[in-house]
Amino acid sequence: MTPAAQSPLALIAELTHRCPLHCVYCSNPLELKTRADELSTEVWSRVFREAAEAGVLQIDFTGGEPLARPDLVDLIRSARGTGLYVNLITSGLPLDEARLDEIVQAGLDHIQLSFQGATEDSANEFSGTKAHAHKLRVLEWLKRRRVALTLNFVIHRRNIDHLPEMLALGESSSAARIEFANVQYYGWAFANRENLLPTRDQLDRSVELLKRAEERLVGKIRIEYVVPDYYAKYPKACMGGWGRKMMLVAPNGDALPCHAAQIIPGMQFDNLKDYSLRDIWEKSEAFQKFRGEAWMPEPCKSCDRRTRDFGGCRCQAFLLTGDAPATDPVCSLAPQRSKVDAVLAAANGPSAESFVKPNWLYRPNPA
Amino acid sequence: MMPELMSRPRLAVGCRLNEKSQPSRVLHMPERALRLNGPSLEIVERCDGSRTVQEIISELQKLYSKAEPKKVETDILGYLALLHDQRALDFNSDQTDRSAEAK
Numbered sequence: 001m002t003p004a005a006q007s008p009l010a011l012i013a014e015l016t017h018r019c020p021l022h023c024v025y026c027s028n029p030l031e032l033k034t035r036a037d038e039l040s041t042e043v044w045s046r047v048f049r050e051a052a053e054a055g056v057l058q059i060d061f062t063g064g065e066p067l068a069r070p071d072l073v074d075l076i077r078s079a080r081g082t083g084l085y086v087n088l089i090t091s092g093l094p095l096d097e098a099r100l101d102e103i104v105q106a107g108l109d110h111i112q113l114s115f116q117g118a119t120e121d122s123a124n125e126f127s128g129t130k131a132h133a134h135k136l137r138v139l140e141w142l143k144r145r146r147v148a149l150t151l152n153f154v155i156h157r158r159n160i161d162h163l164p165e166m167l168a169l170g171e172s173s174s175a176a177r178i179e180f181a182n183v184q185y186y187g188w189a190f191a192n193r194e195n196l197l198p199t200r201d202q203l204d205r206s207v208e209l210l211k212r213a214e215e216r217l218v219g220k221i222r223i224e225y226v227v228p229d230y231y232a233k234y235p236k237a238c239m240g241g242w243g244r245k246m247m248l249v250a251p252n253g254d255a256l257p258c259h260a261a262q263i264i265p266g267m268q269f270d271n272l273k274d275y276s277l278r279d280i281w282e283k284s285e286a287f288q289k290f291r292g293e294a295w296m297p298e299p300c301k302s303c304d305r306r307t308r309d310f311g312g313c314r315c316q317a318f319l320l321t322g323d324a325p326a327t328d329p330v331c332s333l334a335p336q337r338s339k340v341d342a343v344l345a346a347a348n349g350p351s352a353e354s355f356v357k358p359n360w361l362y363r364p365n366p367a
Numbered sequence: 368m369m370p371e372l373m374s375r376p377r378l379a380v381g382c383r384l385n386e387k388s389q390p391s392r393v394l395h396m397p398e399r400a401l402r403l404n405g406p407s408l409e410i411v412e413r414c415d416g417s418r419t420v421q422e423i424i425s426e427l428q429k430l431y432s433k434a435e436p437k438k439v440e441t442d443i444l445g446y447l448a449l450l451h452d453q454r455a456l457d458f459n460s461d462q463t464d465r466s467a468e469a470k
Contacts, residue, residue, distance in 0.1 A: 148381020
């Protein structure tokens with residue numbers, strides 16, 4: 001029996017999959033939606049209203065690159081008008097000061113600006129485009145505007161040793177939060193995993209360094225660190241539990257329980273053009289599929305941690321074992337943990353370090 | 368950081384209370400939200416940049432007149448310090464700060 005749904009708390013709105021960057025670890029699916037698929041301003045506005053009515057507190061505008069939507073200012077105004085806390089997750093391209101003013105004036109609560117590195121060469125390599133210098137300009141513009149700022153550094157094997165430079169960049173900005181988010185291995189990142197997964201030694205040093213930074217900056221800047229869950233003892237509470245707190249809306253209006261849910265075979269997603277948000281949240285097959293505990297195999301089913309991590313990530317279970325309901329193999333108690341250990345052994349092996357530039361698989365820009 | 372009694376706390380940029388009309392009150396913060404009720408809501412509603420910490424304490428001591436006044440003060444100072452360390456509150460203590468805010 002499927003448990004009743006509690007109210008969703010956050011809506012992740014992938015406004016578009018179009019993006020001027022080509023990051024090698026993009027969390028978008030390998031099959032990107034095109035501009036012709038995208039929801040209209042009107043449908044999005046209806047979705048925001050329905051979300052606020054259903055209890056959602058925060059909306060994350062993401063993509064692709066949300067700035068690629070010409071109606072972004074209208075969308076922000078519309079979402080904020082419903083009372084939602086509006087967060088813009090952006091690369092900062094394409095943006096000029098006039099448009100930034102419009103965005104702030106439309107009621108944006110918070111902006112999360114992504115950085116691919118601390119230096120121009122490396123950042124441009126990982127994003128497959130010359131974006132870094134422009135991001136630094138955006139940082140300067142933000143200093144003169146009243147909007148909350150988080151810097152987000154995406155961390156991996158080839159930039160994890162540059163944390164001090166990233167911290168310095170963050171401290172010189174107006175950010176009150178800095179996120180250091182290790183790449184999670186889905187989508188494009190899964191395809192590039194061998195070149196992205198840090199060594200255990202790199203990871204240990206980074207944890208120590210950021211712990212000291214966190215102590216030093218308390219009351220000034222909040223430091224958040226997301227470690228790669230391959231190295232964790234227990235899985236992450238992916239999306240705060242399936243169909244429990246969050247809904248992700250793809251650019252075409254498909255409502256998903258998580259970013260990568262399309263990869264699970266046999267999943268069908270209802271579309272917000274056809275159904276209300278509350279209907280989909282409460283009744284759709286996709287949201288009920290792994291909600292609650294009835295689907296859990298052992299050892300999750302009888303594990304004390306099941307109310308904390310909800311069995312980990314279904315998409316990761318599928319990617320690594322071919323079986324979506326399996327215990328997330330990053331868990332030290334998982335029957336298939338050996339699959340993760342094999343990946344870690346390769347990442348930490350004697351031949352793991354290469355000075356040759358990797359053969360990146362870059363994410364393309366959809367039509 | 369413990370707040371000074373004469374400083375005037377206000378919500379930091381990116382932090383705001385949701386509308387009064389909502390069924391439950393929350394303090395929105397970047398990437399999180401705090402559910403507020405009772406004393407925590409009474410305190411946060413008064414962090415408007417015009418009241419001093421001392422004034423907030425006095426008002427809550429009146430509101431919760433059955434509670435031990437010293438305990439009310441200690442709890443409020445602790446709560447304000449916590450919100451400050453989470454970057455949810457700014458303390459404006461001197462005149463230059465306040466004239467900058469007024470612009």
